[in-house]
Amino acid sequence: MPVQIEFYFDFISGYSYLASIALPPLAAERAATISYRPFGLLDLMKIVGNRPTTLESKNKGDYAMTDIQRWAKRYGVPFAPNPFWQGIDFAVLGAGLIVASDEGRAADYVKAVYPAVYGEPRNLGERSELIDVLDKAGFDGARLVERAGASDYAAKLVASTKAAAARGVFGSPTMFVDGKMFFGNDRLDFVAEALHAAA
DSSP states (O other): OOOEEEEEEOTTOHHHHHHHHHHHHHHHHTTOEEEEEEOOHHHHHHHHTOOOHHHHOHHHHHHHHHHHHHHHHHHTOOOOOOTTGGGOOHHHHHHHHHHHHHTTOHHHHHHHHHIIIIISOOOTTSHHHHHHHHHHTTSOHHHHHHHHTSHHHHHHHHHHHHHHHHHTOOSSSEEEETTEEEESGGGHHHHHHHHHHHO
16 A cells, blocks of 8 residues: 655645645655645644744745745746735635545646646636636636535535644644654655655
């Protein structure tokens, strides 16, 4: 049975965008699978007593943008702050991932949506823009967005957030391999070591 990387994240996180790009080749190299586990970051922080200091502190927020750009350059991927960020309903994006997971297409969804948040930003707060991104990835965008906005999938995201908190997650991205937790895209070397040990 392949080793599994459990990838807990919220699309709001730029560092998780980087992890979403770096994890698939790492998983392929180690013959591992990725299980995508969305949650609501700000809600999770309230549950566990953490604070979004990157949003609260202008100095830290400015540094984080510079730092993410450095990582993106290292990974050879585009990164740009999304000018429409305030209008994006990240809960809908997270619920959409649960819909896509139910259809067996979680990886395709992440690969389509995350670049539209931070790679080559789109106004995903506009329903038509989000539908277009999903349609181009081979989804029925309108149907998926409608399902993501339904109360049952909103409830599933809340449950996923509570489950992440109960697991020990306090931020995004967080990865688990063989029960061991790793936080941050800068911990992927440790993830690789854990995959090797669990193989």
